[in-house]
Amino acid sequence: MRFAIVDDNIEEIHMTELLIRDWCGSHNITVCCDTFTEGDAFLLSAASNSYDFVLFDIYLKKANGIDLAVSFRKISPKTPIVFLTSSSEYHVEALHVHAFDYLQKPITKAAIHPLLDDLLAVRPVLDSHLFLTVNTNKTKLPILYSDIQYIISDSNYLIIHTSEEIRCRMLFRDVTRTLSEDERFLTINRGVMVNLDYVSSMDGAVCMMNDGASFSMNKKQSNTLQQTYITWQFTQRTKSLLHGGLS
Template sequence: MKLAICDDNKNQLHSIAQMLERYVTPEGEKVRYDLYGNALDLVSNLSSGRYDALLMDILMPGLNGIEAARDIRQINEDIPILFLTSSPEFAVDSYRVHAFDYLMKPVDEAELFKGLNRIFAIKKELVSHMLTIQNAKELHVISLSQLEYVEINNRTLLFHLIDGETKALRGKLSDYEENLLSQPNFLKIHRSYVINMDHMKSLNKNSFETMTGKEIPISRNLLTEVHTQYVNYLHSAIRQ
C-alpha cells in the first residue's frame, strides 16, 4: 500500500512519517509513502492508481485541504482521503468531498493505524472483485461486476463486458476459472463459457439470453446442474 501525506507543518509531517515507519498492514506488510508540504504539489503529482490513499491536512496556506480534495475528485473519484484537522468544524465540509474519515490533531497513532487498517480492508475487498487479464503484450484490469461472460474460441479468450466491449487475448479458460468461479454469481455452463448470472436476462431450455441479447449455449451434460444452480441463485438473490 502506498500513501501520500500532505501537511504544511514540517513537524507534523515528520511525526506522521515516523508513525508510518512503525505501521504494518493486517497482512504484515510495510507501507510506502511520499511527503508533500503543500496541496498544490500533491494535486500536480496525483495520477490515478499511483496512491492507495491520501492523508491530508485541511488548514494549509494557498490551496487548502478541502479545495484540494475537490480537485482530486476530478482526477480520482474513489481514492480514500483521510483528513487531518485541529478542529471538528470541518467535518461537514470533509464529507462533502467524500472523505473517508478525519482525524483530530495531534494525530493519535492508534487511531491512525485503525484508519489505515480500514482502508486496507476496503482496498482488499475491491481487489477481490477485480480480474486482471494479461499476456506477453497486454494487461487489463476488469471489474467483475462489468463482466457479462467469458468464452474461449480457437485458443482466444473473449471477455464480454456489459457495455458491449470485448477484451480478447490468447490463453486458456482454465487460467481464469478458479478466480471467476470463486464468485457466487459466476457459473460455468459449457466447456467454452463462464457466465455472470447477474447479467442474464432469461434461461431457456438449452441456453441463456444475456442482457445484451446474446444467446449462450448450455452443455447438454450440464443442463440439469445449471438449471438447478441458476434457480438457487435467483432464490438467494430474492432473499437478499
C-alpha cells in the same frame, strides 16, 4: 500499499509517516509513502499515480485542504480520503467529498492504527477502481489495473496489453515503480511485467498467459517467481473459499 500525505508541517508529516510504517510493518505490508507540502505538487503526482489512501491537512498555507480534495476527486473518485486537522470546523465539508475519516491532531497511534485496520478491511472493494494514467496520442488515457494483462518494454515506449494493445511513450521503470506496489503485478524478466490474475502457468523458466502469450522468466530468479505465483494462487483460492466462491 501506497499512501500520500499532504501537509505543510514537515514534522507532522514525518510523525504520520512513522505511524503508517509502524502499522504496515506489523501487518507485513509493503508500504510507499509519498509526501507533499504543496497541493499543486500532489495533484500533479496524483494524475499519474494511484494511491490506496490520501491524508490531507485542512489548514495548508497555500490552499484549503477541502478545496484540494475536491480537485483530487475529479482525478480519483473512489480513493479513501482522511482529513487531518486541529479543528472540527470543516467536518461537514469533509463529508461532502466523501471523506473516509476525520482525525484530530496531534495524530496518535491509538487513533490512526484502527483507521488503517478499517481501510484494509475495505481494500478488496477499492482495488477494482485503481487505474494507471498514460499519455497516448497527446491524450491522457486511464487504464484500470484489473484490465492490464501484461506490459512489455519497447525502448522508450511501453506496450500495455489489455483486451487491446496500447502503445505509449513511457519508461518501463516508471510504470513498474507504481504497479509493483500492487501485489498482482510481477516483473518476471527485464522489460516484462505480468498481472498474476492473467497468468495460466509458470513452468520452468516460462510464463504462460491466458491469451496464449508466453515469456521467458529470469533464470536466476525463476524459482522465486514461481513461488510468488503459487502463493498468489493460494491466496486467491482462500479468498474465494471465504466468500463462498468455490464449491
